[in-house]
Amino acid sequence: MSMLLQITWTGILSLYLVECRAYFRERNLRSWEGIVGQIHFEANDQRRDDLSFWAEFLATTEDQMHEHSRNFGRLWSLFRDARIVLEMTDYAERNNNLGPAAVEPAEIASLREDAMRVRISTVRTLAGSVLPRSRH
Known part of the structure; x- marks a missing residue:
């Protein structure tokens, strides 16, 4: 057996x-357009392609996460969008030498770190609102 x-x-x-x-x-x-097209966040089309916009978005997202702690749909959307930002950083890193708009490796690393922080914070917030808290 x-x-x-x-x-x-x-x-x-x-x-x-x-x-x-x-x-x-x-x-x-x-393609870049295929990756950016997956994002659920409502951003205007000019800003969606800009990595610095997503760095600002991820920075403000952590602050807003506690406001949306009971809105599971919004938290799940943030979690998915952070994954897509991670895909964007991977794409930027793979294709950084192509084209006129090269991105600094430090900026890519910072953006990747922020996206992972948002994903971890989102999971913590979701788990914290779903799991019962002990009353000691």
Whole structure:
């Protein structure tokens, strides 16, 4: 029985890894417009392409997160948008030498750090509002 279980888990893990590889290959082939088009945040079209705009957005997002602690849809949207900003930083890093508008590596690293901070804060806020608090 344990041999069958090992084969099953190995198969499931293999399928998962193949699926992950296909997802990341597809993600790496996306265009800038395809990545920016996924964002749910309501920004005007001129500012959506600007990485400095997203740095400002992520900075203000952490401050506003506590205001939206009961609005699960808004928090989930912030979580998804931060993932898309991470994809934007990956794209900018891969294609930084192409085109006239090169971005400083420090700016990319800072933006990536801010996006991860927003994702972690969003998960904390969601978990904190869903899980019961102990009363000691």
